[in-house]
Amino acid sequence: MHVTRQISRRAILKATGVAAGAASIATAATPSVAAGGAFAHPGLLHTGADLARMAAKVKAGASPYTAGYAKLTANRHSQSAWTPNPQAIVYRGTVYRGTGNPQNYGVLYHDIHAAYQNALRYHVSGDSTHADTAVAILNAWSAKLTKVDGSADRFLAAGIYGYQAANAAELVRDHSDFALERFQKMLLDVFYSVSEDFLVNHNNGTPAPHYWPNWDLCNMACALATGIFCDDQAKVERAVEYFKHGDGMGSIKHAIPVVHDDGLAEWMEAGRDQGHSLMGVGLMSTICEMAWNQGIDLYGYDDNRFLKGAQYVAKWSLGGNVPYTPYALVDHRPGIQHPTNVATASPAQMRPVWAMAANHYTKRRGLSATYLTQIAAKAAPEGGGGDYGPNSGGFDQLGFGTLAFTRDKATDTKAAPKPASSASPAVGGGLAATGSGESVGWTAAVGVTAVAGGLLFLRRRDRGRHGAS
Numbered sequence: 001m002h003v004t005r006q007i008s009r010r011a012i013l014k015a016t017g018v019a020a021g022a023a024s025i026a027t028a029a030t031p032s033v034a035a036g037g038a039f040a041h042p043g044l045l046h047t048g049a050d051l052a053r054m055a056a057k058v059k060a061g062a063s064p065y066t067a068g069y070a071k072l073t074a075n076r077h078s079q080s081a082w083t084p085n086p087q088a089i090v091y092r093g094t095v096y097r098g099t100g101n102p103q104n105y106g107v108l109y110h111d112i113h114a115a116y117q118n119a120l121r122y123h124v125s126g127d128s129t130h131a132d133t134a135v136a137i138l139n140a141w142s143a144k145l146t147k148v149d150g151s152a153d154r155f156l157a158a159g160i161y162g163y164q165a166a167n168a169a170e171l172v173r174d175h176s177d178f179a180l181e182r183f184q185k186m187l188l189d190v191f192y193s194v195s196e197d198f199l200v201n202h203n204n205g206t207p208a209p210h211y212w213p214n215w216d217l218c219n220m221a222c223a224l225a226t227g228i229f230c231d232d233q234a235k236v237e238r239a240v241e242y243f244k245h246g247d248g249m250g251s252i253k254h255a256i257p258v259v260h261d262d263g264l265a266e267w268m269e270a271g272r273d274q275g276h277s278l279m280g281v282g283l284m285s286t287i288c289e290m291a292w293n294q295g296i297d298l299y300g301y302d303d304n305r306f307l308k309g310a311q312y313v314a315k316w317s318l319g320g321n322v323p324y325t326p327y328a329l330v331d332h333r334p335g336i337q338h339p340t341n342v343a344t345a346s347p348a349q350m351r352p353v354w355a356m357a358a359n360h361y362t363k364r365r366g367l368s369a370t371y372l373t374q375i376a377a378k379a380a381p382e383g384g385g386g387d388y389g390p391n392s393g394g395f396d397q398l399g400f401g402t403l404a405f406t407r408d409k410a411t412d413t414k415a416a417p418k419p420a421s422s423a424s425p426a427v428g429g430g431l432a433a434t435g436s437g438e439s440v441g442w443t444a445a446v447g448v449t450a451v452a453g454g455l456l457f458l459r460r461r462d463r464g465r466h467g468a469s
Contacts, residue, residue: 038231039228039231039294040293040294041170041173041174042170042171042173043170043228043290043293043294044166044167044170044225044228044229044290044293045167045170045286045289045290045293045356045398045404046120046123046167046170046171046293046404047293050404050405051123051124051171053407054069054123054124054403054404055123055124055125055126057406058124058125058403064380064381064402064406065402065403065406067380067381067402068380068381068382068400068401068402068403068404068406069124069403070381071381071382071383071384071387071400071402071403072117072120072121072124072383072384072400072403073121075117075383075384075385075386075387076386077110077113077114077117077118077384077385077386078114078117078118078120078121078130079118080118080127080129080130080132080133081133082111082114082118082133082137084111084114084136084137084140084141085107085111086111086140086141086143086144086145087104087107087108087144087145088144088145088146088147089101089145089146089147089148089149090104090105090107090108090145090147090148090149090150090157090161091103091104091105091149091150091154092105092148092150092151092153092154092156092157093150093151093152093153093154094151094153101149101150103150105150105157105161105392106392108141108145108157108161109160109161109164109385109392109395110385110395111137111140111141112137112161112164112165112168113164113384113385113386113395113398114133114134114137115133115134115137115138115165115168115169116134116164116167116168116171116384116385116398117384117385117400118130118131118133118134118137119131119134119168119171119172120171120400120403120404122134122171122172123171124403131172131175132175132177134168134171134172134175135172135175135177135178137168138165138168138169138172138178138179138183139177139178139179139182139183141165141186142179142182142183142185142186143179143182145186145190146189146190147190148161148190148191148194152203154194155194155195155198155203155215155219156214156215156218158190158191158192158194158195158198158219158222159191159194159195159198159215159217159218159219159220159221159222160218160221160222160395160396161191162187162190162191162192162194162195162221162222162225162226163218163221163222163224163225163226163286164398165187165191166187166222166225166226166228166229167225167398169183169187169229170228170229173229184229184230187226187229187230188226188230191222191226192222192223192226192235194219195218195219195220195222195223195226196219196223198215198216198219199216199219199220199223199242199246199248202248208246208247208248208249209248209249209337211248211249212249212268212269212272212276212337213248213249213250213254213255213268213269213280214250214269214276214279214280214283215248215249215250216242216246216248216249216250216251216255217250217255217280217283217284217287218283219250220239220242220243220246220250220283220287221283221286221287221290223235223238223239223242224236224239224240224287224290224291225290227239228290228294236294236296239287240291240296240298243287243291243298243301244298244301244302249268249337252284252298252301252302252305252306253302253305254268255267255268255269255280255284255309256268256305256306256308256309257325257327258325259305259308260323263308263311264308264309264311264312264315264322264323265305265308265309265311265312266309266312266322266323266324266325267280267281267309267312267313267316268327268337270312270313270316270322270324270342270343270345271324271326271327271337271339271340271341271342271343272337272339272343273343274316274317274343274344274345274346274349275349275351275393277313277316277317278313278317278349278351278353279351279353279393279396279397280313281309281310281313281353281354281357282351282352282353282356282396282397283396283397284306284309284310285306285310285353285356285357285360286356286397288306288357288360289356289360289405292360299357299360299361299365300365304361304367306357307357307361307367307369307372310357310369310372311369311370311371311372314354314371314372314374314375315371316342316345317345317346317347317349317375318347318371318374318375318378319345319347320371322342323342324339324341324342326338326339326340326341327339350378350379350388351379351388351393351394351396351397352379352382352383352384352387352388352397352399352400352401353379353397353401354372354375354376354379354382354401355376355379355380355382355401355402355404355405355406356401356404356405357369357372358372358373358375358376359376359401359405359406359407360405362409363407363408363409363410364407364410365410366409366410376401379401380402381402381403382399382400382401382402382403383399383400384397384398384399384400385397385398385399387399
């Protein structure tokens with residue numbers, strides 16, 4: 001079966017010989033992922049333009065950025081005196097194959113959040129001691145870590161801490177002391193390899209529906225972040241394809257299986273509990289935001305399906321009534337998912353997952369998102385790791401969305417992501433960035449089939465959802 005899709009305008013200009021450069025501090029060309037061009041850096045959760053906005057808004061004393069920045073500077077993980085404690089092997093899981101090896105994964109997530117928070121604080125304040133701290137933490141881990149292991153929970157560790165580590169490193173990748181190639185190797189060998197194995201095999205061939213959506217989502221986030229950080233288009237395309245059509249519960253139509261007549265879409269884990277549903281919203285937002293910053297619109301995929309699912313979780317978390325269709329009636333596959341009713345939700349339970357999605361849909365796209373708007377306001381100012389309890393659940397998101405994702409309303413709110421020049425803030429010590437280009441979807445045999453009406457089209461043959469990257 002052949003599918004015809006439209007490639008980006010950037011690739012059209014490139015194919016026809018039209019100059020399509022972009023200005024930035026680094027004077028690099030605007031990337032075009034679809035055409036196999038350069039990726040945007042920084043280009044995971046934050047672009048250079050995002051970092052410039054944060055720095056300028058905080059410097060101007062603008063609300064709510066100042067409140068968001070105050071949450072960052074008050075967090076103990078953001079202090080430049082942080083000392084890393086790298087391990088050779090990180091274990092997650094109550095029993096490690098009967099050997100009794102202790103869990104030590106908390107050491108990893110505390111250090112990753114310290115690296116991220118110091119790097120973010122550097123970009124906002126311009127204080128280079130925070131960049132130096134972030135680099136020291138990340139270099140220490142890439143010099144020592146060889147494996148993430150444990151029970152099946154090792155897949156959670158690889159997925160969550162893999163995408164987070166990539167995001168922390170992305171903010172200091174141009175620092176003169178940062179061991180970039182060594183860090184890329186660690187991401188690929190230690191984190192990505194485990195995430196890829198899970199997405200393909202789901203723990204030694206366990207049926208994919210056995211695992212709740214967040215298992216897939218965190219490993220998709222790791223795969224996507226690693227692909228972007230390592231400039232590996234095949235890995236990016238694989239993650240995007242899995243998001244759209246993967247066999248596991250984390251692909252979007254399994255995680256959000258039912259669209260109701262009221263415009264809300266059922267979040268599958270709402271039948272499980274509120275905490276994991278909040279985690280899912282945060283992870284899916286993370287995937288969508290990282291893809292968007294490389295010109296790939298997953299936020300709008302399938303008629304804004306994620307918006308409808310996030311609205312559902314927001315309404316439910318605010319105390320509203322939401323419908324629930326037992327998953328067994330939707331997807332007749334074997335698995336452990338058998339909830340028959342929506343779980344109880346408490347309006348008091350809050351995680352830093354709302355600002356990212358709310359600002360995308362209401363500010364970038366100009367869409368109405370009543371429940372997202374309400375819950376984002378209630379959650380503000382969002383903190384980060386260390387602000388939501390001492391256990392691992394409080395470190396599942398990097399957070400600080402009020403500072404990082406609050407944005408002014410776009411003038412062209414209906415547009416898909418476009419290549420756009422962006423630069424790091426002047427206070428950012430020269431860690432420069434370009435913008436992002438648009439991208440087509442998944443992998444396989446690609447060839448130019450037609451140029452008509454000014455549009456360049458590709459012909460693609462699907463090679464299967466689990467092909468090697």
